[in-house]
Amino acid sequence: MNPYLTHYRCALCGRTYALDAVMYTCPHCGAVGTLDMCYDYAALRRAVAPDALEGFSLWRYAPLLPVSAPEHFPPLHVGWTPLIGATRLAAALKLREVWLKDDSRNPTGSLKDRASAMVVARARQLDVSVITTASTGNAAAALAGVCASVGMRAVIFVPAKAPPAKIAQLLVYGATVLLVDGTYDDAYALSLQASAEYGWYCRNTGMNPYTTEGKKTAAFELCEQLAWRAPDVLIVSVGDGNILAGQHKGFYDLHQLGWIERMPRLIGVQAAGSDVLVRAWEDGTSADAVQRGGTQTIADSISAGLPSDRAKALRAVRETGGAFVRVTDAEILAAIPALARLSGVFAEPACAAAYAGLLKAVERGLIGSDESVALLITGSGLKDIGGAMQSVAEAGGYPVGRDFAAVHEVVRRLGLL
Ligand SMILES: [Zn+2]
Numbered sequence: 001m002n003p004y005l006t007h008y009r010c011a012l013c014g015r016t017y018a019l020d021a022v023m024y025t026c027p028h029c030g031a032v033g034t035l036d037m038c039y040d041y042a043a044l045r046r047a048v049a050p051d052a053l054e055g056f057s058l059w060r061y062a063p064l065l066p067v068s069a070p071e072h073f074p075p076l077h078v079g080w081t082p083l084i085g086a087t088r089l090a091a092a093l094k095l096r097e098v099w100l101k102d103d104s105r106n107p108t109g110s111l112k113d114r115a116s117a118m119v120v121a122r123a124r125q126l127d128v129s130v131i132t133t134a135s136t137g138n139a140a141a142a143l144a145g146v147c148a149s150v151g152m153r154a155v156i157f158v159p160a161k162a163p164p165a166k167i168a169q170l171l172v173y174g175a176t177v178l179l180v181d182g183t184y185d186d187a188y189a190l191s192l193q194a195s196a197e198y199g200w201y202c203r204n205t206g207m208n209p210y211t212t213e214g215k216k217t218a219a220f221e222l223c224e225q226l227a228w229r230a231p232d233v234l235i236v237s238v239g240d241g242n243i244l245a246g247q248h249k250g251f252y253d254l255h256q257l258g259w260i261e262r263m264p265r266l267i268g269v270q271a272a273g274s275d276v277l278v279r280a281w282e283d284g285t286s287a288d289a290v291q292r293g294g295t296q297t298i299a300d301s302i303s304a305g306l307p308s309d310r311a312k313a314l315r316a317v318r319e320t321g322g323a324f325v326r327v328t329d330a331e332i333l334a335a336i337p338a339l340a341r342l343s344g345v346f347a348e349p350a351c352a353a354a355y356a357g358l359l360k361a362v363e364r365g366l367i368g369s370d371e372s373v374a375l376l377i378t379g380s381g382l383k384d385i386g387g388a389m390q391s392v393a394e395a396g397g398y399p400v401g402r403d404f405a406a407v408h409e410v411v412r413r414l415g416l417l
Contacts, residue, residue, distance in 0.1 A: 118214030219250025241313025269357030
């Protein structure tokens with residue numbers, strides 16, 4: 001354990017718990033009461049300096065993470081992903097600065113590798129042999145990959161209709177894959193039951209507080225890559241709300257340590273067919289009163305009927321003066337090639353949703369033209385080729401047989417001469 005880690009605090013009711021008293025969520029609030037991991041910031045400030053960090057992976061921030069002993073770190077390289085200055089994109093939107101934090105460059109192709117690395121490190125500390133999770137695909141692939149790197153068994157509950165590339169990853173990594181004939185929420189319920197019944201360690205997003213602690217490292221890196229400065233606004237696509245919560249925690253930690261001067265505004269983006277957090281934010285609903293909503297969207301990674309980390313996600317937006325916006329599937333599909341053509345970054349639908357959300361936020365005046373904006377690139381476009389092909393259905397290629405005259409005809413027609 002990190003010696004500066006002091007206790008858990010429920011994100012909903014604020015009750016605190018000793019580190020050995022609870023495992024997952026607040027006993028008083030139940031599943032909605034996800035837990036914050038609290039540190040002694042005054043002591044950390046004295047013990048750790050930002051210019052003394054070592055290594056180029058998420059373990060660079062070990063002094064600020066719950067598991068800090070190197071013997072527990074999985075060997076797969078996770079984190080320290082590139083921050084790309086998207087100058088063409090910024091110019092097109094008439095914004096001063098747009099940064100893309102490209103977490104599709106993690107080993108299994110998504111930001112979820114950060115949470116899985118942290119949970120597996122914790123599992124090694126606890127000396128457990130089986131980890132289970134429910135997932136729309138990316139968290140599962142991340143867990144399967146990181147488990148393979150340390151020889152731990154991963155049992156995955158995943159909707160049978162998840163994109164084939166994601167299921168292929170699970171099988172290739174040797175995970176035990178249980179295909180659920182239902183939604184992510186159905187898979188989640190089954191994984192909980194299995195975890196309780198068999199005593200398996202559960203990685204479930206949000207419910208396991210180590211997931212937030214892993215994901216916060218993306219915010220750490222983003223600030224360090226900007227010379228210890230936070231952007232004015234960070235845009236994140238939202239399903240369970242845990243990535244948004246993780247970024248909020250990362251900025252919070254750095255602000256408490258005095259390593260950044262202020263918190264950014266956080267803007268969460270949901271798909272119109274799975275938008276309970278947008279509704280809760282618009283209506284001022286408290287997290288414990290949020291009712292289960294729809295799960296209909298092409299962006300499978302952000303399809304969540306009752307987001308498990310709703311308490312932290314709503315708090316992240318409310319406390320930072322941010323906003324929630326919703327985008328339609330048509331807007332998400334259009335965003336895939338639009339983002340790729342302006343930046344060279346190929347995002348999966350759930351991640352392109354963040355770009356669609358950026359367009360909407362600019363249109364609504366939620367972002368000023370003199371502000372700096374960062375977008376979290378949460379998953380690779382190669383994860384969902386079906387979605388990508390749908391997004392460029394009208395483009396197509398030009399058949400030329402084996403005939404140069406046909407090539408010349410296309411070149412002439414396109415005005416490339
Ligand atoms: Zn509570």
